[in-house]
Amino acid sequence: MEGTSLCVPIVILLMQCSPSLPVTVSSNKQKVEVHEFSDAVLSCMFRTERDQNPRIEWKKKGKDVSFVYFDGHFRGPFEGRASIEGATVTLRRVTQEDAGEYRCEISAPFDSVNLGETNITLRVLVPPNTPACEIPSSAVTGSAVQLRCRDQQSIPPATYAWYKDNQLMIPPRHANATYLINTHTGVLEFKAVAKEDTGRYNCRASNGVGKPMMCEGRRMTIEDVNITTVVVAAVVVCLVVLVCGCGGFLMHRNGFFTREFVSSFWISECHGASHISSQNLNRTEDTSNVNYIPPPQEPQDFKHTQSFML
Known part of the structure; x- marks a missing residue:
């Protein structure tokens, strides 16, 4: 106890x-x-x-x-x-x-x-929405071209893949590739497009939430440059510039652009215009004199012209 x-x-x-x-x-x-x-x-x-x-x-x-x-x-x-x-x-x-x-x-x-x-x-x-794609309809061979794909509402941010003619384009891993794909920004960049790059392109956005979404495909056509036309046009432009330049140089050398030449030119022009105006005025006066008809004289008062013998 x-x-x-x-x-x-x-x-x-x-x-x-x-x-x-x-x-x-x-x-x-x-x-x-x-x-x-x-x-x-x-x-x-x-x-x-x-x-x-x-x-x-x-x-x-x-x-x-x-x-x-x-x-x-x-x-x-x-x-x-x-x-x-x-x-x-x-x-x-x-x-x-x-x-x-x-x-x-x-x-x-x-x-x-x-x-x-x-x-x-x-x-x-938030799962991806249909991405907005920017695909040019045509381009010229040898030019740099960018195709863009973007979905701004997906969370986490979507990654992107490009397709050409329904075939997945693999992002290249070597520096000499003709195109580059940024899977985070959605940009497909061609350094210099060729005829072989003609095709129908579309883009897929995915972020692991919900199903991936693709934009509507669009065809991009690569057109050749007409070298002959370009060369001829360049030669014509050069000739026009050369002729205009030589002509201007010769006119300047001969004194066409001096101050005295311009002043005499305007003086002669003004003198000629004044002479022409004077001639036109005289001609008008002569014409008016020829066509002029004096009015008939009224008879004078009788008491002034005649006398009467009473």
């Missing part, structure tokens, strides 16, 4: 002296990836020291921190499409607007450490 009576105080003393754990918060999955329009589970588990009814809050980080769950209710865009069990939240039919970093906060005022939190990152995966 004495041994038993001695053990009880010792046990009580040990219980009082043993350290108690403060509030702790954790998650079994810090990074969550789900497909668009599916449900996302954000786990949050906690343990408190004394407080049996701690306060649970969820927040979403961004430019500003916004409430997801506060005071027992979901807030903003999560209202009506989210549920909570314990401290674990389920978001239904998530979209890209839901992607981001979330924080689960547990507040236990009666604990020695009264606040604990854990962060969870939500990534919403």
Whole structure:
């Protein structure tokens, strides 16, 4: 009995002296990836020291921190499409607007450490859409040509593959290849196209989420350059430039472009124009004199022209 009576105080003393754990918060999955329009589970588990009814809050980080769950209710865009069990939240039919970093906060005022939190990152995966392709309809042999393919909405970013006449074009691994393919940017580049590059091209985008998507194919025709026509045109242009240059040089050498020549030219032109105007004026006056007929004279007053003998 004495041994038993001695053990009880010792046990009580040990219980009082043993350290108690403060509030702790954790998650079994810090990074969550789900497909668009599916449900996302954000786990949050906690343990408190004394407080049996701690306060649970969820927040979403961004430019500003916004409430997801506060005071027992979901807030903003999560209202009506989210549920909570314990401290674990389920978001239904998530979209890209839901992607981001979330924080689960547990507040236990009666604990020695009264606040604990854990962060969870939500990534919403988006399958590829039909990529936008830029394929020229024609090109000239020997010219550099780029074909472009891009899907800006897929998450993670898509990688690209090119097809010619429904045959996969393998990205070359040697420096002397006639074309290059960048699988990350979607650019198919020809250093110098040839007749053999004529064909129907299309591009496929894939990112491991959903099925790959392809753009509509388009035919690119490579046309030869008419060397004879180009040479003849160049020769004709050179001859025209040469003749004009020689003619201008000779006219300048003979004084056609001097200031005295220009002044005398304009003086002579003005003098000739004045002379012609004077002749036209005289001719007009002569013509008017020839055609002029004086009006018949009225008989003068009788008493002035005749006298009477009385």
